[in-house]
Amino acid sequence: MYADFQRFLQKEISDIREAGLYKSERVIVSPQGAEIEVSSGKKVLNFCANNYLGLSNNPQLIAAAKQALDTHGYGMSSVRFICGTGDLHKDLERKIAEFFGTEDTILYAACFDANGGVFEPLLNDQDAIISDSLNHASIIDGVRLCKAQRFRYENANMEDLEKQLVAAKDCRFKLVVTDGVFSMDGNVAPLDKIVALANKYNAMVMVDESHSAGVVGNTGRGVTEHYNLKGQVEIITGTLGKAFGGAIGGFTTGKKEIIEMLRQKSRPYLFSNSIPPLVAAAGIKMVEMMSETNELQDKLHRNTAYFMEKMSKVGFDIKPTASAICAVMLYDAKLAQDFAAKLLEEGIYVIGFSFPVVPKGLARIRVQLSAAHEIEHLDKAIAAFEKVGKETGVLK
């Protein structure tokens, strides 16, 4: 039997290759950081990690994790509601709620699970979910698992959102869902306008802060801080896998009855293992560090502003944003691929994105800034961009 299926898969895989969509993985042999070593022995400057605050290899987080290994062991061997709840899990949930100014938090193994498990327990076929067209795959999957009626609005388009809110007006409960920062353009969701429209049409709001927590807002509290809306959205989801240390884990934080219901009914919470105590301990340390000092957020904001300003001056087409994602627009898919390959030769690791990840004709290189970068790293990247830009005729 397998022979037929094997031939089928081999054909599909070769089609993926021919379409130029095959994903291969570069092997890193050093810790994650501004400078990384890949398996060929080459050292490159890394501008494609979600390591926004440079915490992936932070000595204080490592020390907290090591200490938790000694005091709490390695694994929990249980879901939370049987015997997988430790004091560190409860502490981290409290700390995350303090961080965002919310009422309570529930942890998951990943934000993919938080989004996968948030809709189905809360809403049914009498209700409506109104979702941005560029929302993350995990939100799309979570919505699919829920019986609520589905409405979609064009990315960050408030006219369209209002149309969808009107279309959904007879539904019992309405929930507008958006990413805080959209990962391909780096644009920040217009949460002030979303909340205003939601209020007008009696809808609730959920924002996924995965790319914005630790990044957006003066103190990195995310888009709710950026728009002065702390405590005004019902549901926030986020990840411990990006700015918050980069290991693993996700969370939903918000109104306490919502969190309480998720603990009763959310399937990825009820039927999947508890995060390791060492990850919870490092998460607690991370929030404590961010309450004591704003150093890392300030450095990230300085780095981002510096990079975007210099790149525009050099002549690149940059989308301005309050996030730490800089989309360098090249438009042509082949050019974006070649450009990224040439940058790697120059020791700059970035990724070119083209269709179907972004719309046809809007290929780009995505640069992700980090507090781990020093000015000399940024200058080296800008010089390499300029050199390759001239070689490829992108810059005159």
Ligand SMILES: *Cc1c(COP(=O)(O)O)cnc(C)c1O
């Ligand atoms: C990365 C990301 C996720 C997934 O987070 P994990 O914790 O890695 O599962 C979910 N939503 C958004 C918007 C993301 O960017």
